[in-house]
Amino acid sequence: MxxxxxxxxxxxxxxxxxxxxxxxxxxxxxxxxxxxxxxxxxxxxxxxxxxxxxxxxxxxxxxxxxxxxxxxxxxxxTTETRGAKKIFIYLCGLGFLGLFLFFINQTLTELPRFGYPIMRMAGNYLSLGLTKTGASNLVAAIILDFRGYDTLGEVTVLFTAVMGVIVVLRKIGRRTREKLPDETKVTGSRKIEEK
Amino acid sequence: MRGMTLIVKTITRLIVGLIFLYGIYIVFHGHLTPGGGFAGGIIIAGAFILLVLAEGSEELSTEVKKWRASLFESLGIFIFWFLAMLGVFAGTFFFLNLLPKGKPLELLSAGIILPCNIGIGIEVGAALFAIFITLAVLKGKGDKE
Structure with missing residues (x-):
């Protein structure tokens, strides 16, 4: 495996x-x-x-x-990088790779062996999950009950991100649209009427 | 964005309902089998996106669709926040599992986990569909009508 x-x-x-x-x-x-x-x-x-x-x-x-x-x-x-800029990028990459290998080497010796976690917290979740929450899927029990705050944060982050996308990528702002003459107002409902 | 050929449209009309139903199944059985609000919501959004891709966005009024997607997204996150605040309203602490637990392995069990999953499913599905409409259906510089 x-x-x-x-x-x-x-x-x-x-x-x-x-x-x-x-x-x-x-x-x-x-x-x-x-x-x-x-x-x-x-x-x-x-x-x-x-x-x-x-x-x-x-x-x-x-x-x-x-x-x-x-x-x-x-x-x-179409992106191109030339000359000194390219050398600088490669040097930065190599420096980051060296730092990464150094720290990951120090970290990996501290971790438990692959596939054998310590289970200090998770042991309690596994044994008490069904009786405390009533959910037979333990993942759902953990992300929506024991760790509900995390999921609330995730959903709020997604909501905020979508709000940002909709606001940044809108076609015409509401205030400018009122000033423009009728023909430039391109909305979907208008197009259907034309057909 | 223009629609696809007749073959794609026919097959889409046949299978889009099944995809939507499968998404709802994944959301509602989130506390029993693998899946949950996130996965099911994305599958529901995928059904809508398949419909838009196959039929083309010229026939659909995208402004109204975007407005509705935004509305449902707000509704979903409102459900989730309301369920989280339910414990505070009842006089105990935030995020308490107030509703009855029920028997394990039944559909109506696990207290607030099932309604939370439904809220997350609505929110995620509407959010991804809104992103898709905003990003992909925008008129590019290339296509002039």
């Missing part, structure tokens, strides 16, 4: 590198999809079906939105 996990992780790293370096943006998005769907398999192997369901639908939706954006705009990757 560990071998399959390592192979999947290597596949994900390759997909991420291709997504970053590819010149064709459509193939970059498809290799981004490789990363996401390999993550679904990793979740399934690690016996987390809740996460796997969420990941597979979120990944599909994100790919649809990205591909729709690509079809609207362009397929070519």
């Amino acid at each position: 560990l071998t399959i996990l390592i192979l999947l992780l290597i596949l994900m790293i390759l997909g991420a590198i291709i997504a970053l370096e590819g010149k064709d943006l459509l193939s970059a998005i498809i290799s981004l999809g490789i990363v996401g769907f390999a993550l679904v398999l990793v979740f399934l192997i690690l016996q987390a079906p809740d996460l796997a369901i969420v990941q597979i639908v979120v990944e599909t939706l994100a790919l649809i939105i990205l591909i729709a954006a690509i079809l609207k705009t362009t397929r070519e990757d």
Whole structure:
């Protein structure tokens, strides 16, 4: 099982590198999809079906939105970095990689062995979850009862993010729309009337 | 955004109801089987997005759709906050599981977890659909009618 996990992780790293370096943006998005769907398999192997369901639908939706954006705009990757800027970027990347390897080496020696968690808190959740909440799916019992605050925060963050997207990407502000002449008011209901 | 061919439209009309129903199933059985508000809400949003992609957004009035999605999003988060405040209204503490627990493995069990899941499902589905309409149905510079 560990071998399959390592192979999947290597596949994900390759997909991420291709997504970053590819010149064709459509193939970059498809290799981004490789990363996401390999993550679904990793979740399934690690016996987390809740996460796997969420990941597979979120990944599909994100790919649809990205591909729709690509079809609207362009397929070519036009960003270029040259000369001193490029060297600076590579130096920063190498420095960050060194720091990351140093700290992860110090951290990993402290952690318990892979697949054998300590279960100090989770042991109580596992044994008392059904009697305290009445939910037979322990994940639901934890995220909506024991850890309800976290879920409340998550949902509020999603709400705020969507509000931001709608406000930033609106077509015409309400105040400008009143000043404009009738023909420039492009709304959906108007278009149907024209037809 | 223009619609797709007749084949895609027909197949979409056949399966979109099933996808919607599956999303509702995932939301309502969140406390019994894997899934829950987040996953089910995204599947419900996926059914709407499939409909928009297949039929094309010219026939639909997107401004009204965006307004409705925004309304349902607010409704969902209001349900969740209200259920969380229920304990405070009853005189105890925040996020207390007040409703009766019921028998395990039955649909109506686990107190406030089922209504919380429904609230989250409405919120997430409406939120993702609103994002999709705002981002993907915007007129690009390329397509002029």
